[in-house]
Amino acid sequence: MQVVSAVDTFQKQCLDLRCSGRVIALVPTMGYFHEGHLSLMRWARENADTVLISLFVNPAQFGPTEDLDRYPRDLERDQNLARKEGADILFTPSPEEVYASDHDTWVDVPGLSTYLCGQSRPHFFRGVCTVVCKLLNMALPHKAVFGQKDWQQMVVVTRMARDLNLPVEIVGRPIVREPDGLAMSSRNAYLTDTERRQAAHLYAGLQRVQDWVREGERDTVKLASRLEEYYAKNVPSGHIDYVHFVHPWELTPVDRVKSQVLVAVAVQVGSARLIDNMLVQG
Numbered sequence: 022m023q024v025v026s027a028v029d030t031f032q033k034q035c036l037d038l039r040c041s042g043r044v045i046a047l048v049p050t051m052g053y054f055h056e057g058h059l060s061l062m063r064w065a066r067e068n069a070d071t072v073l074i075s076l077f078v079n080p081a082q083f084g085p086t087e088d089l090d091r092y093p094r095d096l097e098r099d100q101n102l103a104r105k106e107g108a109d110i111l112f113t114p115s116p117e118e119v120y121a122s123d124h125d126t127w128v129d130v131p132g133l134s135t136y137l138c139g140q141s142r143p144h145f146f147r148g149v150c151t152v153v154c155k156l157l158n159m160a161l162p163h164k165a166v167f168g169q170k171d172w173q174q175m176v177v178v179t180r181m182a183r184d185l186n187l188p189v190e191i192v193g194r195p196i197v198r199e200p201d202g203l204a205m206s207s208r209n210a211y212l213t214d215t216e217r218r219q220a221a222h223l224y225a226g227l228q229r230v231q232d233w234v235r236e237g238e239r240d241t242v243k244l245a246s247r248l249e250e251y252y253a254k255n256v257p258s259g260h261i262d263y264v265h266f267v268h269p270w271e272l273t274p275v276d277r278v279k280s281q282v283l284v285a286v287a288v289q290v291g292s293a294r295l296i297d298n299m300l301v302q303g
């Protein structure tokens with residue numbers, strides 16, 4: 022596995038790879054790898070000839086009061102894990118490599134970005150789309166692999182790729198969870214023991230929603246308030262940012278659970294903002 026940090030070196034290597042006819046998959050990440058990241062790398066290894074991993078904590082997607090400075094990092098461990106998963110190139114650029122000091126071009130998907138996380142993180146998806154677009158232009162992959170844990174990100178990036186005719190397939194992969202159901206996340210490292218125990222109820226609550234729907238409740242206002250009550254009781258350290266029932270690909274609110282609905286939640290637990298989601302069948 023090569024570790025490359027210069028954009029022009031990486032882009033040239035990727036262009037040569039693409040011209041050689043190899044199928045290339047890119048896994049964009051912010052590092053501090055866990056099984057969720059590794060599952061994306063494994064999918065890439067099985068479905069492409071060349072696996073590129075980018076590891077870049079993207080300043081453009083953090084708000085001024087967010088956790089950019091303390092975002093967990095461990096490059097040596099990440100290198101070993103990526104090597105073990107059979108990555109060909111680990112791309113680790115610095116912010117200065119990625120953004121020129123007079124960088125002035127942004128990629129925005131303003132409609133989809135206003136829902137869910139976009140309400141409390143107004144510049145987040147603009148930062149995500151800009152960096153993903155730049156990474157796709159650098160790496161020129163046939164496939165780019167994203168986790169469904171960040172469902173809205175997957176939807177927004179899919180729309181961006183379609184709207185801009187980017188020659189890439191956006192692939193979404195299932196959420197990898199801890200044994201107690203908590204969705205794996207680099208930010209779980211922020212949780213104290215008590216918060217960590219409570220955080221498992223984020224997923225337990227989503228499973229309850231599926232039960233309530235099976236029992237016949239279809240009204241999403243009632244389902245949302247039952248879920249909020251469940252969190253208030255079982256995640257007392259948490260502050261709910263949102264509990265929303267939306268169309269999975271439009272992200273627009275849904276009144277009743279008829280066919281497939283996405284239940285998406287964001288809860289601030291201590292200093293970690295945790296998100297999770299589940300597709301619920303009517």
Ligand code: AMP
Nearest residue numbers: 050051052057167168170171196197205
């Ligand atoms: P991050 O490093 O948090 O930006 O995540 C990099 C990629 O890994 C994104 O596509 C995430 O959606 C994905 N990812 C993060 N956590 C998980 C998880 N628990 N299961 C599956 N994919 C994940």
